[in-house]
Every structure is written in C-alpha cells, then in structure tokens.
Amino acid sequence: MTAPPAPTDPLAPGVQLRRGRASLAVSFLVQGAVFALLVTRIPAIQDRYGISDGLLPAFLAAVPVLAGVGSVVTEQLVKRVRPSRVLRLVQPVVCLALLAVGAVHSMAQAAVALAVFGLAVGALDASMNMLGVSLQRAYGRSIMLGFHAAYSLGGIVGASLAWAGAHWKLSLALLYGPVVAVLVPLALVAGRWFVDRPRGHEAQGQDPRGTGEAGAPVAMRLLLPLCLVMAFAYIGDSTVSNWSAKYLQDVLGSSEQLATVPYNVYMVTTLLGRAVGDLGVRRFGAVAVVRCGTVLAAGGFAVVAAAPGAWAGMAGFTLLGLGLCVIVPQTFAAVGRYAFEKQGAGASDMAVARLNIFNYVGFLIGSPLVGALGDAWSYRGAMLVPMALVLVTLVYARSFGGPEARYGDGHERPRTADVG
Incomplete structure (x- = not known):
C-alpha cells in the first residue's frame, strides 16, 4: 500500500x-x-x-x-x-x-x-x-x-x-x-x-476580524501605562528632531554646519539600534532591552544637558538614538500582546490603534514643552524634563515581557526553528 x-x-x-x-x-x-x-x-x-x-x-x-x-x-x-x-x-x-x-x-x-x-x-x-x-x-x-x-x-x-x-x-x-x-x-x-493575523485563531473560536466577544476592546485604564510610555518616548524623540540643531548652535556654541550633524547621527544610531535590537530581545528578553534602552536614553539627555561643548553634546545625542530606538517598537509589541492575551486578536488590533494616538500626543507636546522651558528657565535644564519622563519607562518595564509573553498560533513551528 x-x-x-x-x-x-x-x-x-x-x-x-x-x-x-x-x-x-x-x-x-x-x-x-x-x-x-x-x-x-x-x-x-x-x-x-x-x-x-x-x-x-x-x-x-x-x-x-x-x-x-x-x-x-x-x-x-x-x-x-x-x-x-x-x-x-x-x-x-x-x-x-x-x-x-x-x-x-x-x-x-x-x-x-x-x-x-x-x-x-x-x-x-x-x-x-x-x-x-x-x-x-x-x-x-x-x-x-x-x-x-x-x-x-x-x-x-x-x-x-x-x-x-x-x-x-x-x-x-x-x-x-x-x-x-x-x-x-x-x-x-x-x-x-x-x-x-493568522487563521489559526478561527480554530480557537475567535473571530478573525476582531468582532464579537473575542474582539472586545481592552479597557483604556489597563493600557494607559504603556500609552504614557509611548507619549514620553515621542517627547524625547521630538526634542531631538526639533531642538538638537538649535541647542548645539545656541547653547554649545557650534557652527551652523556642525549643528546639522546631531540629528543625522541620531537617525543613524536609531537604525543601528533597531537593526540589532531583535537579536537582543531574543537573547536577553524584552524587559532587559527596554530597561537598557531607557537608561541609555536618560544618560544621553544627561550628557546633553551637562555637555561642555559641541562634541560632547553630539555624544549625548548618539546615546539618545541608541536608547530611544528600542522603546517604541517594544511598546507596540507589548500592548498588542497584552490585549491579545486578554481579549483576542481583534482586541490586539484595536489596542495598537489606541496606542498609536499617543505617539502624536508626544510629538505635539515635546517641542513646545522644551521651547517654553528653555525660554523661561534654560535649555540645559529643559533637557532634564524629557530625561525624567523617559525614566518613567523603568516603572513599567515588566509590562514588556515575562512568562506570560506568549507568541505563536496553531501553525507555529518549534521556537528553535527559524522561519525567516
């Protein structure tokens, strides 16, 4: 036969x-x-x-x-x-x-x-x-x-x-x-x-479009801590994009040409950090990577605030890029995973949409906040505010992973196998 x-x-x-x-x-x-x-x-x-x-x-x-x-x-x-x-x-x-x-x-x-x-x-x-x-x-x-x-x-x-x-x-x-x-x-x-989202959820009795009981949204109060993390990360990001050139030129006394460099360096280090970040998460876990990124970002703001000159300031913006770059992607992943575990795949999509709003909130708040503090106080002092906000991420670091951070569906291969 x-x-x-x-x-x-x-x-x-x-x-x-x-x-x-x-x-x-x-x-x-x-x-x-x-x-x-x-x-x-x-x-x-x-x-x-x-x-x-x-x-x-x-x-x-x-x-x-x-x-x-x-x-x-x-x-x-x-x-x-x-x-x-x-x-x-x-x-x-x-x-x-x-x-x-x-x-x-x-x-x-x-x-x-x-x-x-x-x-x-x-x-x-x-x-x-x-x-x-x-x-x-x-x-x-x-x-x-x-x-x-x-x-x-x-x-x-x-x-x-x-x-x-x-x-x-x-x-x-x-x-x-x-x-x-x-x-x-x-x-x-x-x-x-x-x-x-994979079809395997249909076999588990979940509506693949996120409708019905399995797709009920997660209460906003449960998502709020990670939404704040997202907003604070974007306050830090908008501080770099909107104020790095002015800070280097007006506070640290650099030339106009040199003042354009920090944001370019920030973008490059963001790319590098994200390119290797997944490997770090797989090796050390999301919690460790987020904590490390938070400390690096806060250290970057501290270096920028205390920098005696332009080159030290650029070193601070480099640290910022390496630190901030991991927080936003991991926040999306954490919110999606949390909502999925609570209510299913549809709830995960809705939670990601809600979280996404807070990146615009941070973008809107960041630049005016630093500008107002800089004018009323000092730009060096203003850099300590996004530093303090980013450090809030450490309080919620455990939300980014742990034993409950499960992945996969009915079609998933063993975790030791690489599917791409």
Whole structure:
C-alpha cells in the first residue's frame, strides 16, 4: 500500500510569513522616506505658499492632530476590515498627498493636501503596526524592531533625497514627483503579500476580524501605562528632531554646519539600534532591552544637558538614538500582546490603534514643552524634563515581557526553528 503523502500545511505558513514580513518591511521603509521628505522640506513648503511664521505652527500641529483622528477611525474600521486592506488603500494616498503638497498652487490647497496626509498617515501607522504585531506573534520571536529599522532606513533615504533637492534647488514638485512615481508602485506591489493575523485563531473560536466577544476592546485604564510610555518616548524623540540643531548652535556654541550633524547621527544610531535590537530581545528578553534602552536614553539627555561643548553634546545625542530606538517598537509589541492575551486578536488590533494616538500626543507636546522651558528657565535644564519622563519607562518595564509573553498560533513551528 502506498504511504500517504506527508502533510504540507505546516510549511505553507512559513513561506507566507516570510513574504508578509518582507512586504511589510517595504511598507515601513516607504513610509519613513515619505515622512522625511515632508518634514525636512517644511521651510521650502512655507516659502512656496507664503505661510507666515505665526501660521506655520498651526499647519504643523494639524498633521499629528488629524493623524490621531485617522488612528481612531482605523480602530473602528478594523472591526470590519482587515488591517492589510486598510494599509493597501492608505499608503498610496499618503504618497500622492505628499506630491500634492509640493504641486498645488495655493495655501488653501496645500492645507487640504496636508489634512489628507495627516488623516491617511494615522491610518497607515496604525495598520502597519497592527500587521507587525500579529506577524511577530505568528513568528514566535521578536521581529518588530526590524520593521522600525526599515522605517529609520527610509527616513535616512528620504532626508538624503531632500538634501539633494535643496542642494540642486529643485522645486518641490520636481523633487516629489519622481520619488512618488517609484514609491506608489512599490507600495502596491508589496501590498499583495501582506499577512493579517493568522487563521489559526478561527480554530480557537475567535473571530478573525476582531468582532464579537473575542474582539472586545481592552479597557483604556489597563493600557494607559504603556500609552504614557509611548507619549514620553515621542517627547524625547521630538526634542531631538526639533531642538538638537538649535541647542548645539545656541547653547554649545557650534557652527551652523556642525549643528546639522546631531540629528543625522541620531537617525543613524536609531537604525543601528533597531537593526540589532531583535537579536537582543531574543537573547536577553524584552524587559532587559527596554530597561537598557531607557537608561541609555536618560544618560544621553544627561550628557546633553551637562555637555561642555559641541562634541560632547553630539555624544549625548548618539546615546539618545541608541536608547530611544528600542522603546517604541517594544511598546507596540507589548500592548498588542497584552490585549491579545486578554481579549483576542481583534482586541490586539484595536489596542495598537489606541496606542498609536499617543505617539502624536508626544510629538505635539515635546517641542513646545522644551521651547517654553528653555525660554523661561534654560535649555540645559529643559533637557532634564524629557530625561525624567523617559525614566518613567523603568516603572513599567515588566509590562514588556515575562512568562506570560506568549507568541505563536496553531501553525507555529518549534521556537528553535527559524522561519525567516
């Protein structure tokens, strides 16, 4: 009698997950490039549309506010629509909105383009991280930091393209047009292989769309500690992005050219830290990595505050990049895991959307907070405030892992096997 063929079902998810992981990394990279192309060319956007210095803060604040709205809408949307579909739809919209920001002809049109950009970015950030969290759960090991490393790499690419556009005095439309022409097809092709939460949850009686009792949202009071960690991390991040150049030049007495270096160094160290961060989580655990990152970030702020000169200040910003870079991806992973264990896969997606709002909260608070403290007190003293806020992460470090930090689904291979 002929022996029955060996079952192949356990192998199929491995191929699917690898494709899903690669395609999602591409999506993170595209988003990093697009966002960098917008924020690094804000002075050119201001000049093109005649936006006054008094009106500019309103334009800049509107983007994260609307992004928060987009994240809230996505929380409700994923009750009925898979996150992969949301991401496939909104990523091209974000790219085209960037092009519109550089190609329209009036301030009012630019405001509409920025509004669309903000709403779509909120949905995009939420859905990307939903997919990242569910993929990590299916893999059974840490991969979330790698996705955010791709985002950092995209940010470096986008900032480099923006520098080239400014160097060659290209118009915004001429800069954005070819880039969007490449990124939109890339995003559409990558979107074909997105992987939502594994089908194994259906066998456990959970609704794969997150509806019903298994997808009930987790109470906000239970998520609040990690939401605060996210907000404080982004206060630290926005401090670097908005104040590093001014701090180095005005407080530490560097040249104008040297003052542009710290943020570039910060971005590079963020990429490096995230590129190796998953290995650290697998070897030492998420709790240890988050604690180490928190101490490094706090030490970076302390060095910046006490720096006697520009080079010491840059060393502080380097430490900041290495420390802060691990906190945000691990916070997404922790919230998703906690909600999954409490209520199931649908609740995990909704929790990630809620958490995503707090990155915009931190971004909105960080820059004005440091500026107000710097003007009223001193900029050296102001650097100690985000340091203290980041240190709050140590209080909640145990929320990032522990024996209850389970991964995997019905299709998962043994943890000793590498599926990608």
